[in-house]
Amino acid sequence: GNLRTGTLDDATTTEQLHKWLQRRRDRPFFAMVSYQSSHYPYEQGFQVPAIFTPNTFSAEERAAFSFASYPPSAVDRMRNRYWNSLAYIDSHIASTMELLRKSGALDNTIVAVLGDHGELFHENGRVTHAAQLHEKTLRVGLVIWGRQIPQGQSDRPFSLVDLPPLLLDLAGMPPHAGFQGTSPSLPPRPPLRPVFATVQNIAFEDAVIHGDWKYVEQADGAYGALFNLAADAREQQNVRNEYPHHTACLKETLQDFRNNQFAYYSNTQWKDAYFPPRQQDLARIWACEIAFGLTRD
Numbered sequence: 001g002n003l004r005t006g007t008l009d010d011a012t013t014t015e016q017l018h019k020w021l022q023r024r025r026d027r028p029f030f031a032m033v034s035y036q037s038s039h040y041p042y043e044q045g046f047q048v049p050a051i052f053t054p055n056t057f058s059a060e061e062r063a064a065f066s067f068a069s070y071p072p073s074a075v076d077r078m079r080n081r082y083w084n085s086l087a088y089i090d091s092h093i094a095s096t097m098e099l100l101r102k103s104g105a106l107d108n109t110i111v112a113v114l115g116d117h118g119e120l121f122h123e124n125g126r127v128t129h130a131a132q133l134h135e136k137t138l139r140v141g142l143v144i145w146g147r148q149i150p151q152g153q154s155d156r157p158f159s160l161v162d163l164p165p166l167l168l169d170l171a172g173m174p175p176h177a178g179f180q181g182t183s184p185s186l187p188p189r190p191p192l193r194p195v196f197a198t199v200q201n202i203a204f205e206d207a208v209i210h211g212d213w214k215y216v217e218q219a220d221g222a223y224g225a226l227f228n229l230a231a232d233a234r235e236q237q238n239v240r241n242e243y244p245h246h247t248a249c250l251k252e253t254l255q256d257f258r259n260n261q262f263a264y265y266s267n268t269q270w271k272d273a274y275f276p277p278r279q280q281d282l283a284r285i286w287a288c289e290i291a292f293g294l295t296r297d
Contacts, residue, residue: 009046010035014092018099025103033096035089038119040067040128042081048088052080067128068202075121082119107147110170112163115140124235130201133216134235138197138207146170157195157209158184161279178275193281194250196257208254210282210292215240215250224251248287256283 017033037043041062044055054077057065061074070078093113100106117129118137129137142158149170161181168175169183194210204219212230217223226240226247240247260277264270282288 007043008036010037010089010092011047014095017096021096021099021105022103025105035092037085037088038082041065042078042085044081044084046088048084050084051087052083055080055084068131070127072122078127079121082121110144110146110149110167112142112144112167114142114160114163116160130199131203133197133199133203133205133207135214135229135233138209144170154184156184156192159195159279180276180279182278194253194279196254196279206254206258208250208257210250210253213246213250213291215247215254217251217254226250243291245287245291249282249285249291252283252285252287253280256280 013033013035017031021029021031037046037048044050057074057077064070065074097106097111100109100111118135118139119129120126120134120136123136124132124134126132126134131137140160142163144166159181161179162184163181165175165179165181165183175183192211194208197207197209199205200219205216206219207214207216209229212228214227214229214235216225216227224240224247225235225238226243227235227237228239228243229235232239257280260280264274264277282292
């Protein structure tokens, strides 16, 4: 109906989730829950406690703001609103964990908490998300919990397309051929492989990250940039001319990714007959061997 993003209290979502879980107390279940209060304008009008202040705006200020634009003078208050909404979501996650514990299901349940995107607060001169593929919008929190899951932290890039096969793996189930990602090994260290990202909203960009290196290209090829994230975490220096082999390798890798995706999704017969293409490794070209020390078959 009229309930859209930012107008439905996350408490309503949690209430429906808990009712659903209680009906499935004695059966295996899979539930995916999306919380929305941490999306612009980070609505504080429900039961979101004001832990971080100041966090309010006048009616005139709100009328002048938009999803894609608000002034730097509003950043501190806007970030406080964001943190308040995250704390509110944390409380709903905690209540669900408690429900699972009381029902006895928690010992046999895998819980994953993740974000679908990050958020900008005037870093790189932009706000919110859905525009350029800056690290602040790509890097999200991911916590996986379960009694049989080893404790540890991974510092290798992980793509959200890898989460479904990982959950099946942890549940002792066979992989599904339709997944584009693959189940990485948990700690100590999964193998290093490229991670891809795409945005098709305010901006139209594709990106590939391999280790400390990130290549971003406008969807029509109008511009491209190479960043060394270890030396330039804020992505201020485009070093594509200084590192031609890294650029050539990641550009070709990204082009392979695009070609595979477009070839599949633009062909109805292929979609009817085949599963989507899996995400691939670096392109098998000399530039990748020179830049990253790979060997070709």
